[in-house]
Amino acid sequence: MRQLYWFQTDLRLQDNPGLSAHLDANQLLLVYLWPKNRPWCNVTGIGQQRERFLLESLRELHQQLQQRGQHLLILQGSPELVIPDLVRDYRIEHVATSRTPGFYERKSLDNLRARLSIPLTVHSGNSLFRESALPFALPDLPGHFAEFRRQVASIAPAKPVPAADALPPSPVQYAAVPPIETHAPHTALPVRGGSSNGQRRLRQFIFEEQDIVDYKATRNCLDGLDGSSTLSPWLADGSLSVREVAQGISRFEQEHLRNASTEHLFMELLWREYFHWRAYQDDVNLFRLRAGKQQKRLSHCTFEPRSFARWCQGDTEYPLVNALMRQLVATGWMSNRGRQIAASCLINELALDWRYGAAFFEKHLLDYDVASNYGNWQYIAGVGADPRGGRHFNLEKQAREHDPDGLFTEKWGGRRPPQPEFVVDAADWPIQGN
Numbered sequence: 231m232r233q234l235y236w237f238q239t240d241l242r243l244q245d246n247p248g249l250s251a252h253l254d255a256n257q258l259l260l261v262y263l264w265p266k267n268r269p270w271c272n273v274t275g276i277g278q279q280r281e282r283f284l285l286e287s288l289r290e291l292h293q294q295l296q297q298r299g300q301h302l303l304i305l306q307g308s309p310e311l312v313i314p315d316l317v318r319d320y321r322i323e324h325v326a327t328s329r330t331p332g333f334y335e336r337k338s339l340d341n342l343r344a345r346l347s348i349p350l351t352v353h354s355g356n357s358l359f360r361e362s363a364l365p366f367a368l369p370d371l372p373g374h375f376a377e378f379r380r381q382v383a384s385i386a387p388a389k390p391v392p393a394a395d396a397l398p399p400s401p402v403q404y405a406a407v408p409p410i411e412t413h414a415p416h417t418a419l420p421v422r423g424g425s426s427n428g429q430r431r432l433r434q435f436i437f438e439e440q441d442i443v444d445y446k447a448t449r450n451c452l453d454g455l456d457g458s459s460t461l462s463p464w465l466a467d468g469s470l471s472v473r474e475v476a477q478g479i480s481r482f483e484q485e486h487l488r489n490a491s492t493e494h495l496f497m498e499l500l501w502r503e504y505f506h507w508r509a510y511q512d513d514v515n516l517f518r519l520r521a522g523k524q525q526k527r528l529s530h531c532t533f534e535p536r537s538f539a540r541w542c543q544g545d546t547e548y549p550l551v552n553a554l555m556r557q558l559v560a561t562g563w564m565s566n567r568g569r570q571i572a573a574s575c576l577i578n579e580l581a582l583d584w585r586y587g588a589a590f591f592e593k594h595l596l597d598y599d600v601a602s603n604y605g606n607w608q609y610i611a612g613v614g615a616d617p618r619g620g621r622h623f624n625l626e627k628q629a630r631e632h633d634p635d636g637l638f639t640e641k642w643g644g645r646r647p648p649q650p651e652f653v654v655d656a657a658d659w660p661i662q663g664n
């Protein structure tokens with residue numbers, strides 16, 4: 231049977247149960263669709279670093295496929311338009327993909343299903359647990375993380391499946407190699423996409439440098455690769471499987487040591503898992519200013535373009551926030567602590583609609599993941615999973631605790647010249663003599 235496998239956020243061959251389920255095809259067409267540019271909240275396009283990382287992941291996948299006599303067809307366009315054309319042109323009899331959260335992703339899949347007259351199989355491949363292993367039906371997903379964690383404590387993550395040595399042949403003779411990326415990684419975060427780099431970082435963090443041992447104490451460092459695992463970029467595009475990370479932690483605990491840090495790292499994977507399943511449940515509500523019936527009314531619901539532009543450019547009156555935003559745009563990275571600080575500033579100090587901040591993060595983060603990004607923003611805005619109804623970080627205290635000598639702020643040029651409080655336009659001029 232001629233089959234088509236559509237890669238989404240699972241850009242890997244190892245531990246890819248969706249792909250592995252289609253190795254019995256006579257011919258297998260492998261496709262990736264470049265993410266659509268959807269302007270949203272005054273933000274368009276995809277940041278240079280995020281684009282570079284994605285291209286690197288695609289190039290490596292393409293090379294791994296070539297070694298197995300296969301190709302990756304990279305196309306642009308909506309799945310519901312492109313895939314039916316491929317089905318017709320290559321006389322495909324079965325389409326498959328691995329499920330990924332997101333409202334548009336869900337809608338595309340629904341539209342695709344409606345347009346196809348052949349079977350479409352949707353595998354689950356990017357979570358720790360299979361949906362069938364969860365001790366509750368998805369509509370009964372606990373409203374808060376602590377309860378979720380308690381309920382999944384007794385289930386083990388699914389076991390990773392090995393990469394196939396051989397793949398069915400492709401019906402296409404040739405597919406262009408993804409273009410060479412024109413931008414280099416920033417020297418402050420020299421990481422490249424692709425599953426071998428993700429695997430290398432996993433080995434380095436857990437087994438070689440054993441930074442996992444002190445993770446709980448170091449995870450709030452503001453620079454990438456310094457304190458936390460920095461595995462999220464590979465986890466987000468799926469060039470690294472979350473089950474392999476869980477397996478690495480568990481192997482380290484069995485062979486070396488289990489302590490509060492190793493347990494904490496696993497707990498962070500559970501946060502990812504929680505947001506993953508929540509995003510399916512929340513669907514379009516993940517993008518609403520306020521979601522859910524019982525949520526408190528947000529007082530912040532304005533959009534002030536100048537404040538937003540200054541936050542994006544790292545030009546506010548908060549030096550640490552400026553440094554964080556400059557780090558994000560230059561490297562595609564911001565630590566978890568940094569994200570919390572920058573998000574709290576946008577929501578509380580600048581009183582802006584949280585979704586604008588989330589959209590800017592979406593553009594730039596190497597590890598952009600719809601469920602974790604919008605879920606965490608909702609959490610801080612107090613419209614999501616936070617039982618405390620939002621977080622307001624004291625920016626001065628955060629700077630004292632996490633950048634006591636101001637070196638991080640200095641490094642990223644966070645101290646900006648003071649800005650006038652009001653913009654004087656031609657109609658007001660000259661204001662000073664009055």
Ligand SMILES: Cc1cc2nc3c(=O)[nH]c(=O)nc-3n(C[C@H](O)[C@H](O)[C@H](O)COP(=O)(O)OP(=O)(O)OC[C@H]3O[C@@H](n4cnc5c(N)ncnc54)[C@H](O)[C@@H]3O)c2cc1C
Nearest residue numbers: 458459460461462498499502566569597598599602603606
């Ligand atoms: C406003 C905001 C936006 C965010 N946007 C994203 C996003 O788009 N993509 C993303 O992967 N993470 C996001 N996070 C979560 C978190 O900041 C990153 O996962 C983490 O900083 C990645 O660094 P790391 O790999 O070194 O994490 P580690 O601390 O080493 O943790 C290991 C892994 O656990 C998961 N994890 C850790 N913390 C969280 C968390 N709070 N929520 C969900 N998963 C977590 C990640 O997969 C991470 O790679 C966001 C957090 C905030 C506050």
